[in-house]
Amino acid sequence: MGPIPLxxxxxxxxxxxxxxxxxxxxxxxxxxxxxxxxxxxxxxPTSTSCLNDFQSKITALSLPTTLVSSCFHPLRFxxxxxxxxxIETTKDWVKELGPTTALDSGCKSDLTDLTSCxxxxxxxxxxxxxxxxxxxxxxxAKADDCFYFAVxxxxxxxxxxxxxxxxxxxxxxxxxxxxxEGSGDKGHSELVFGLKGAGGCCCGYVLFVxxxxxxxxxxxxxxxxxKIEELEKATDNFSQKNFIGQGGFxxxxxxxxxxxxxxxxxxxxxxxxxxxxxxxxxxxxxxxLKHRNLVPLRGxxxxxxxxxxxxxxxxRYLVYDYMPNGNLDDHLFPSGASGMGxxxxxxxxxxxxxxxxxxxxxxxxYGVKPAIYHRDIKATNILLDADMRAxxxxxxxxxxxxxxxxNLSTRVAGTHGYLxxxxxxxxxxxxxxxxxxxxxxxxxxxxxxKALDLSSGSPRAFLITDWAWSLVKAGKVEEALEASLSKNDxxxxxxxxxxxxxxxxxxxxxxxxxxxxxxxxxxxxxxLEGDIEVPAIPDRPxxxxxxxxCGNGNNFSISPALSGPRLxxxxxxx
Numbered sequence: 001m002g003p004i005p006l007x008x009x010x011x012x013x014x015x016x017x018x019x020x021x022x023x024x025x026x027x028x029x030x031x032x033x034x035x036x037x038x039x040x041x042x043x044x045p046t047s048t049s050c051l052n053d054f055q056s057k058i059t060a061l062s063l064p065t066t067l068v069s070s071c072f073h074p075l076r077f078x079x080x081x082x083x084x085x086x087i088e089t090t091k092d093w094v095k096e097l098g099p100t101t102a103l104d105s106g107c108k109s110d111l112t113d114l115t116s117c118x119x120x121x122x123x124x125x126x127x128x129x130x131x132x133x134x135x136x137x138x139x140x141a142k143a144d145d146c147f148y149f150a151v152x153x154x155x156x157x158x159x160x161x162x163x164x165x166x167x168x169x170x171x172x173x174x175x176x177x178x179x180x181e182g183s184g185d186k187g188h189s190e191l192v193f194g195l196k197g198a199g200g201c202c203c204g205y206v207l208f209v210x211x212x213x214x215x216x217x218x219x220x221x222x223x224x225x226x227k228i229e230e231l232e233k234a235t236d237n238f239s240q241k242n243f244i245g246q247g248g249f250x251x252x253x254x255x256x257x258x259x260x261x262x263x264x265x266x267x268x269x270x271x272x273x274x275x276x277x278x279x280x281x282x283x284x285x286x287x288x289l290k291h292r293n294l295v296p297l298r299g300x301x302x303x304x305x306x307x308x309x310x311x312x313x314x315x316r317y318l319v320y321d322y323m324p325n326g327n328l329d330d331h332l333f334p335s336g337a338s339g340m341g342x343x344x345x346x347x348x349x350x351x352x353x354x355x356x357x358x359x360x361x362x363x364x365x366y367g368v369k370p371a372i373y374h375r376d377i378k379a380t381n382i383l384l385d386a387d388m389r390a391x392x393x394x395x396x397x398x399x400x401x402x403x404x405x406x407n408l409s410t411r412v413a414g415t416h417g418y419l420x421x422x423x424x425x426x427x428x429x430x431x432x433x434x435x436x437x438x439x440x441x442x443x444x445x446x447x448x449x450k451a452l453d454l455s456s457g458s459p460r461a462f463l464i465t466d467w468a469w470s471l472v473k474a475g476k477v478e479e480a481l482e483a484s485l486s487k488n489d490x491x492x493x494x495x496x497x498x499x500x501x502x503x504x505x506x507x508x509x510x511x512x513x514x515x516x517x518x519x520x521x522x523x524x525x526x527x528l529e530g531d532i533e534v535p536a537i538p539d540r541p542x543x544x545x546x547x548x549x550c551g552n553g554n555n556f557s558i559s560p561a562l563s564g565p566r567l568x569x570x571x572x573x574x
Contacts, residue, residue, distance in 0.1 A: 026148070026151060026152070026155075027155065027163050027164065027168065027169065028054075029077070029152060029156075030151070030152045030155035030156035030163035030168075031156060031162075031163045031164060032156075033090070033152050033153070033156035033157065034156040034157060034162065034163060037089045037090040037091065038079055038088065038089055039079060039083070039084075039087060039088060039089070039090075039093075039149055039152055039153075040077050040078060040079035040080075040083065040088075041077045041078055041079060042078075042079060043078060044074055044075060044078050047074040047075070047076075047077045047078050048074040050077075051068050051069075051072060051074055051077075052068075054068055055067065055068040055069070083145050083149075084131055084135060084142065084145040084146040084149050085131045085132075085134040085135040085146065085149075086134075086135070087131075087149060090153075090157060093149075093153060096131075096134055097127070097130060097131075097134075101123075101126075101127050101130070102123040102126040102127055103120070103123050103124065103127055103150065103153060103154045103158045104158055105123070106119045106120045106122065106123030106124075106154075107119075107120035107123055107124075107154040107155075107158045107159055108158050108159060108160055109160065110160075110161065110167050111159065111161075111167045111168060111171035112166065112167050112171070116171075117171035120154060120171065123150075123154070124147060124150040124151055124154060125147070125150075127150040127153075128143065128146045128147040128150050131146035131149065131150070132146055155168050224298055224299030224300075224319070225299055225300060225301065225302075226299050226300070226301040226317070226319060227301065228301055228303045228315070228317075230257065230258070230301075231255065231265050231301055231317055231319070233258070234255030234256055234257050234258075234263065234265065235253040235254070235255040235265055238251075238253050238265075238267060239253075242254045242255065244264060244326075245327070245380070249266075249268050249269050250266045250267050250268040250269045250318075251266070251267050251269075252264050252265065252266045252267075253265045253266075253267065254322060255319075262322040262324075263298060263319050263320065263321065263322050264319070264320045264321070264322045264323070265317055265318070265319050265320075266317065266318040266319075266320065267315070267317055268315070268316040268317060268318065283297070283300050283318070286318070288368070289363075289364075289368065289372075291359075291360060291363045291367065292356075292359070292389070292391075293356045293357065293359045293360030293363070293389070293390060293391055293392060294360050294363070294364075294391055294392050294393075295320050295321060295323065295383055295391045295392065295393040295394075296320065296321050297318060297319070297320055298319045298320060298321060299319045300316070300317060300318050300319060301315075301316070301317040301319070302315075302316055302317075303315040303316075303317075320393070323383035323384055323385050323391060323393075324385065324386050325383075325384035325385065325386065325388055326383070326384060327379065327380045327381070327382060327383050327384070327393075328353065328379040328380070328382040328383075328384065328390065328441075328445070329378075329379035329380045329382075330342065331345050331384070332345070332379055332444060332445065332448065333379075333450060344448075344482075344484045345445075347485055347496055347500065349388055350445045350446065350485075351499075351503070352388070352389065352390070353382070353384070353388075353389075353390040353445060354441075354442055354445055354446075354503060354528060355525070355528060355529070356389055356390035356391070357377075357382055357390050357392060357438060357441065358438065358521060358524060358525040358528060359525065360390070360391065360392040361374070361377070361392065361434055361435075361438055361521045362521045362522050362525055364392075364434075365431045365434070365520070365521055365522075366521075366522060371431065373429055373430070373431060373433065373434055374392065374434050374437075375423075375429065375433065375434070376394065376415060376418070376437075377392070377418060377434055377437035377438055377441060378415050378417075378418045378437065378440075378441065378451070379441060379444055379451075381393050381394045382441065416452055417440065417450070417451035417452025417463070417464075418436075418437040418440050418441070418451055419433075419436075419437070420432065420433040420435075420436035420437065420515075421436075421513050422515055423436075430515065431520065431521065432515045432518045432520075434521065435510045435518050435519065435520065435521055435524060436510060436511050436512075436518060438510055438521065438524070439465075439506075439507045439508065439509065439510025439511030439512075439518070439524075440464065440465060440507070440511050441507075442503060442504075442506060442507030442510065442511075443464045443465065443468050443480075443504065443507040443508070443511065444464060446480070446481060446482065446485070446500065446503050446504045446507060447464060447467075447468060447480050447481065447482055447504070448482030448483065448484075448485075449462075449464050449467070449482075450462075450464065451463070451464050451465075452464075465508070465511045467480075468480050468504065468507070468508055469508050469537070469540050472504070472505065472508055472537055473537065473540075477501045477504055477505070478497070478501065480504050481500055481501075481504070485500055499530075502527070502528070502530070502534055503528060505534045505537065506519075506524055506527045506528050506534055508537055509524070509527070509534065509535070509537065510524050512538070512540065513540055517538055
């Protein structure tokens with residue numbers, strides 16, 4: 001059977017899909033075997049109906065309307081004792097081969113790794129020989145049928161992850177891609193021949209090939225790839241009533257999946273991503289990050305701009321675990337409906353949140369390679385779970401950097417008030433850029449004031465870093481504490497006032513204007529936990545063009561005695 005021409009389209013995924021159609025049909029029949037114990041379909045009408053159903057689904061992907069009828073005849077999938085070794089059901093299989101075969105040892109585990117996949121294929125050939133010996137017919141057609149039975153049994157019955165799992169899919173697709181790259185491996189070609197010679201499908205079990213390939217096989221992430229219909233149903237068509245807020249690169253909606261799981265769906269703003277590669281990079285990063293203090297990515301969805309979705313264009317979505325207590329900003333600075341009834345955070349809660357964020361950042365900087373720089377640490381990107389434990393969210397701006405390197409970027413991403421000076425002014429991104437933003441968040445938590453406040457009554461912006469630093473240098477660190485914290489009774493806890501002041505000092509150290517004077521996030525964590533002492537707060541040179549602050553009340557001034565030496569351009573990079 002020669003290749004069937006595929007219409008030229010701009011979507012590479014469809015170009016790759018055509019040779020995989022027979023392979024993926026087999027996965028559908030393996031699912032049928034798992035649920036019915038039948039290796040093939042019960043009668044001709046069922047086979048005809050299922051193949052027609054399958055054709056209608058792949059026609060929706062603009063594949064040829066005669067693809068299925070050209071490759072497969074309905075009689076090919078009607079079960080018969082003459083198909084292979086008198087086997088029709090799984091009971092027949094056990095009767096002829098016994099309760100265990102080479103498949104049970106070679107195909108049960110995760111087949112994602114190509115070595116494990118090859119071992120499973122080898123086990124399939126061994127079982128094929130046993131089946132042919134039982135059948136007594138060694139013709140090529142019979143060999144194909146028996147090998148295919150082995151494949152179905154391995155995928156549908158033996159493999160612990162099931163026929164629709166990424167494990168099985170990656171094995172099937174991985175071998176196909178390896179073959180196309182010219183491996184020349186005889187086993188690979190026989191596998192493809194066996195599957196192409198005996199594809200199958202079944203109503204209720206057939207896999208929608210577009211879903212399988214476009215949504216399961218694209219990035220090698222292991223995360224769930226959702227259908228757009230699932231997300232639309234979960235969020236009531238992204239209703240405004242389910243709108244949670246604005247996240248990096250998109251809007252976030254609360255949703256409930258069909259199984260009752262509550263999720264947060266980020267509808268990505270297309271213009272901020274440079275095509276699928278950048279989006280898939282975010283998916284790759286998120287899917288491989290596993291830490292108690294990070295918001296886990298559940299899955300994603302890609303809707304290409306073709307067929308019924310042409311009017312909407314290409315769309316991308318990320319699906320995260322839902323954090324029931326919202327973001328940190330809502331608790332620190334409650335306003336509107338989201339802030340109604342929220343009590344001020346207690347000292348234990350603030351302490352726990354700061355330590356949680358530090359641990360999450362430490363994991364990003366040192367727990368993965370290459371290191372990940374978040375670039376947008378701020379109160380709204382710190383979410384609180386049901387236990388009020390903090391989780392760092394929104395890695396849409398994340399950057400993976402080679403060890404020991406900094407990154408010079410012409411496109412600075414982040415939020416005013418939290419941006420490190422060297423990053424905002426010169427585009428230099430290092431791990432210390434995240435440390436600066438972390439320091440600002442620590443000060444917000446401890447002082448109860450926003451990082452950048454344009455509504456304080458002053459003609460100039462209020463910067464929490466300048467304000468807190470001026471109080472510390474004047475020996476008034478206790479005045480920086482949020483009002484509810486200053487009322488804390490020392491007799492209840494072990495000297496909490498001194499611990500609170502230490503947290504403020506660490507925040508100021510982390511948010512120092514000069515990169516070299518900031519600690520690493522690991523050292524900052526040790527300071528917070530009291531494992532190492534907080535060093536004396538060094539002078540904070542005034543950058544060129546720094547405004548002079550004056551006034552009274554809540555406004556403040558920085559005197560020449562406190563401001564230290566003037567900072568020459570470029571010094572902040574050292």
